[in-house]
Amino acid sequence: MLSTEPRKSHSGKDYLKKANLEQGKPSPNQSLVPLTAKINHRDCLEIGGCDLKTLIEQFGSPLYVLDEITLRTACRQYREAFNSYYQGNSQVIYASKAWSCLAIVSIVASEGLGFDVVSGGELYTTLKALETMGYTPEQIAQQIYFHGNNKSLEELKLALEVGCTIIVDNWLELETLTQLGKQTETKTIPILLRLTPGIECHTHEYIRTGHLDSKFGFDPNQLDAVFTYVSQQSCLDCRGLHAHIGSQIFEEQPHQDLGEVMTEWLKKGQNYGLVLSELNIGGGLGIRYTEDDDPPSIDQWVKGVSQAVMKACDSHQLPYPKLIAEPGRSLVGSACVTGYTIGSRKEIPELRTYIAVDGGMSDNPRPITYQSLYRVVVANRMSEPSTETVTIAGKHCESGDILVKNSQLPQTQPGDILVVMGTGAYNHSMASNYNRLPRPAAVLVKDGEANLIVERETYDDLIRQDQLPERLLS
Numbered sequence: 001m002l003s004t005e006p007r008k009s010h011s012g013k014d015y016l017k018k019a020n021l022e023q024g025k026p027s028p029n030q031s032l033v034p035l036t037a038k039i040n041h042r043d044c045l046e047i048g049g050c051d052l053k054t055l056i057e058q059f060g061s062p063l064y065v066l067d068e069i070t071l072r073t074a075c076r077q078y079r080e081a082f083n084s085y086y087q088g089n090s091q092v093i094y095a096s097k098a099w100s101c102l103a104i105v106s107i108v109a110s111e112g113l114g115f116d117v118v119s120g121g122e123l124y125t126t127l128k129a130l131e132t133m134g135y136t137p138e139q140i141a142q143q144i145y146f147h148g149n150n151k152s153l154e155e156l157k158l159a160l161e162v163g164c165t166i167i168v169d170n171w172l173e174l175e176t177l178t179q180l181g182k183q184t185e186t187k188t189i190p191i192l193l194r195l196t197p198g199i200e201c202h203t204h205e206y207i208r209t210g211h212l213d214s215k216f217g218f219d220p221n222q223l224d225a226v227f228t229y230v231s232q233q234s235c236l237d238c239r240g241l242h243a244h245i246g247s248q249i250f251e252e253q254p255h256q257d258l259g260e261v262m263t264e265w266l267k268k269g270q271n272y273g274l275v276l277s278e279l280n281i282g283g284g285l286g287i288r289y290t291e292d293d294d295p296p297s298i299d300q301w302v303k304g305v306s307q308a309v310m311k312a313c314d315s316h317q318l319p320y321p322k323l324i325a326e327p328g329r330s331l332v333g334s335a336c337v338t339g340y341t342i343g344s345r346k347e348i349p350e351l352r353t354y355i356a357v358d359g360g361m362s363d364n365p366r367p368i369t370y371q372s373l374y375r376v377v378v379a380n381r382m383s384e385p386s387t388e389t390v391t392i393a394g395k396h397c398e399s400g401d402i403l404v405k406n407s408q409l410p411q412t413q414p415g416d417i418l419v420v421m422g423t424g425a426y427n428h429s430m431a432s433n434y435n436r437l438p439r440p441a442a443v444l445v446k447d448g449e450a451n452l453i454v455e456r457e458t459y460d461d462l463i464r465q466d467q468l469p470e471r472l473l474s
């Protein structure tokens with residue numbers, strides 16, 4: 001995925017025009033920009049009715065700008081699609097690891113989605129947001145699923161307190177939960193079993209094998225032993241199965257195959273007296289970062305998965321399980337952009353021109369980690385034609401700290417606002433303080449209003465946890 005050839009784009013305006021190929025009801029994951037993106041009378045990019053340059057003046061730079069409409073639209077499209085295509089119960093749960101904070105939890109919850117959390121910290125964030133919204137403990141318990149391949153005892157105890165469903169990953173966890181369950185005895189522990197189904201999909205290709213080299217979940221050949229064990233523990237309420245096969249997936253077949261394989265395993269549970277009524281097919285639907293990305297729409301993806309699961313159930317004479325999907329990227333990815341201020345410029349004749357911005361790998365580690373591609377525009381020069389090819393560099397002390405290679409941009413000046421699209425997923429949540437850069441603020445925009453949802457870190461925040469032992473001062 002290292003194609004760095006730029007597509008001809010004449011201006012930011014032209015880019016916006018082709019960003020939304022579908023008319024009518026665009027699927028957020030297929031849009032290159034947030035759904036509310038437009039150009040205002042100042043020739044400046046606007047998201048959620050807010051001018052990007054003004055936002056940066058007001059909230060500082062760099063800045064994550066989250067479009068509420070795009071996030072809500074994605075949530076609704078998942079819910080509506082399951083309601084129209086799947087004839088059993090269903091639940092859509094947000095994979096919080098994409099980006100978890102109180103405001104996002106509250107928006108996603110208000111759209112009727114639940115949550116997948118993978119750590120005590122994500123669980124705590126979700127819990128606090130839902131409590132503040134007035135959810136009862138019973139409602140909270142029903143909305144949360146707890147993942148992880150090495151949950152600590154502390155995390156498991158917190159999960160039991162909350163009463164959420166625990167997605168059990170391995171033998172140690174099964175045994176620990178059994179012990180914890182025997183101590184309480186008053187209620188059973190709701191669990192799902194995570195399996196590694198031999199279907200893996202990471203970019204544009206997928207593989208099917210008998211066994212997968214993965215640190216997550218039980219191998220299919222352990223299924224008999226696990227089912228036997230679980231059926232003997234009265235404190236465990238095993239409700240079903242889970243699998244997650246990868247991320248940024250553009251094909252529909254892998255999840256449909258997964259639905260079929262897992263339906264067979266649900267059926268197999270009957271031999272052990274287990275009533276497995278939940279099927280969690282994970283997340284992974286991709287989004288459009290560049291013009292070359294071609295994911296199916298949310299609607300299309302849900303339709304395919306629903307039909308595959310129903311068909312498999314019909315052929316096994318199995319009632320339709322509660323079908324759960326746990327998307328992360330395709331809910332929040334396209335809803336956010338990051339605004340930076342352009343600074344220095346370095347021209348290497350006949351080789352390359354670098355333009356540096358005031359952030360980089362600390363607020364968006366995806367390019368340096370996964371060679372991920374992004375598209376950018378200059379927010380305050382949207383109608384100006386692209387006249388040069390530049391490479392956008394971050395400000396970190398790493399040569400690899402490059403946000404975008406070979407981007408077509410108009411002539412820029414220091415102080416211009418560079419906007420990177422599609423930064424909602426795995427940007428803020430993966431952000432670091434590398435080089436002791438304070439993490440940027442995040443604002444939520446809607447109808448011309450901007451609200452701070454994550455404060456910018458300060459230098460004092462950076463030394464808050466530091467301790468200076470007395471003896472170093474003598």
Ligand SMILES: *Cc1c(COP(=O)(O)O)cnc(C)c1O
Nearest residue numbers: 095244247248283284327328329
């Ligand atoms: C990461 C992850 C997800 C979400 O993946 P996306 O590609 O962001 O949709 C869902 N479930 C599990 C178990 C995951 O690890």
